[in-house]
Amino acid sequence: MKCSVCGARAQVEVRRRNQAFCAEHYREWFVGEVRRNIRRHRMIRDGDRLLVAVSGGKDSLVLWDTLERLGYAATGFHIQLGIGDYSRRALQTTRAFAAKRGLELLVVDVRESFGLSVPQLAHATGRAACSGCGLVKRYLMNRVAEEEGFSVVATGHNLDDEAATLLGNVTHWQTDALVRQGPMLEARAGLARRVKPLYSLAEREVAAYAFLAGIAYQHEECPHAVGAKSLLYKDVLGRLETRMPGTKQVFLEQYLKKIQPVFKEGLPGAEVELRRCERCGSVTTSRVCAHCKLWERAYSRARKLGLLPEDARFDPRPRVERVKASG
Ligand code: SF4
Ligand SMILES: [Zn+2]
Ligand SMILES: [Zn+2]
Numbered sequence: 001m002k003c004s005v006c007g008a009r010a011q012v013e014v015r016r017r018n019q020a021f022c023a024e025h026y027r028e029w030f031v032g033e034v035r036r037n038i039r040r041h042r043m044i045r046d047g048d049r050l051l052v053a054v055s056g057g058k059d060s061l062v063l064w065d066t067l068e069r070l071g072y073a074a075t076g077f078h079i080q081l082g083i084g085d086y087s088r089r090a091l092q093t094t095r096a097f098a099a100k101r102g103l104e105l106l107v108v109d110v111r112e113s114f115g116l117s118v119p120q121l122a123h124a125t126g127r128a129a130c131s132g133c134g135l136v137k138r139y140l141m142n143r144v145a146e147e148e149g150f151s152v153v154a155t156g157h158n159l160d161d162e163a164a165t166l167l168g169n170v171t172h173w174q175t176d177a178l179v180r181q182g183p184m185l186e187a188r189a190g191l192a193r194r195v196k197p198l199y200s201l202a203e204r205e206v207a208a209y210a211f212l213a214g215i216a217y218q219h220e221e222c223p224h225a226v227g228a229k230s231l232l233y234k235d236v237l238g239r240l241e242t243r244m245p246g247t248k249q250v251f252l253e254q255y256l257k258k259i260q261p262v263f264k265e266g267l268p269g270a271e272v273e274l275r276r277c278e279r280c281g282s283v284t285t286s287r288v289c290a291h292c293k294l295w296e297r298a299y300s301r302a303r304k305l306g307l308l309p310e311d312a313r314f315d316p317r318p319r320v321e322r323v324k325a326s327g
Helices: 023-040 058-069 084-101 110-114 118-125 129-147 159-171 175-180 203-212 229-243 247-266 290-305
Strands: 012-014 019-021 050-053 074-080 105-109 152-154 193-195 320-323
Touching: 012 023, 012 203, 019 023, 023 058, 023 203, 050 058, 050 129, 058 074, 058 084, 058 203, 074 084, 074 110, 074 129, 084 105, 084 320, 105 110, 105 129, 110 118, 110 129, 118 129, 118 290, 129 152, 129 290, 159 175, 159 203, 159 229, 159 247, 175 247, 229 247
Parallel strands: 050 074, 050 152, 074 105, 152 193
Antiparallel strands: 012 019, 105 320
């Protein structure tokens, strides 16, 4: 197999595009795809301040790398979830990446800020770790972006993530989620714009870029991911992709192009009214936001379980640690 650009021996094949590349031209192609996505959807505009959510996994570090290569100054944001060694290694990897490149990083430790780690929160509420974790991550991203003056939050969702989410939403006809899904969600009512510059790139393409660009990322998955429905959807789509290359891309892109506009027109109540939470002041749809409700429930149980002192009271303000750029 030869590189589609220079004819040298190819190292990566992009089957769904019928193309193959040598290492150098693969990296060029990949960064070019990210640039096109950003431009096509006007993800980043003049005067924007950019926050990139970094877990320490390949997707988020590749995103941070490509944004830097494209000349965007992006501050990293890592949430320390407190999931044992997995979380410790995630923080180490993220810090090492930022330090090596002299990038600014913000870190919020969930336990230091709110009193309980993600596993303790799950224990106290009796809910699966992922449900509380997802809520806390969304809350922190919105809140830290607003408090620190960032106009855009970028996340590393790739084509496999987005196609799996779409399949999940379609399977359950979650119309409110279907209307909102997409590579760019405009800013509204104090919420920063949300963008996914890697949304058209497959997971294996992101992994190939990470390898060829020499990015040291965390390979291990969160222990709570085992059995997640998203993995089942990815597996189903992966099998379709093997038989019919390009399926994931067509499934996602044609939905966004042809079906979502119809949904947006025709679904009553697609635009929900946003207001400020009475307790924490964050943007929400109800009087008290889901994050405050979750933690208030968790606190009352955690006090009984002895995880927190009797007089502990939930404080919704995150403590942000700033790791300064050094390079
Ligand atoms: S798998 Fe679940 S608990 Fe682990 S990081 Fe993801 S959402 Fe959080
Ligand atoms: Zn080449
Ligand atoms: Zn609140």
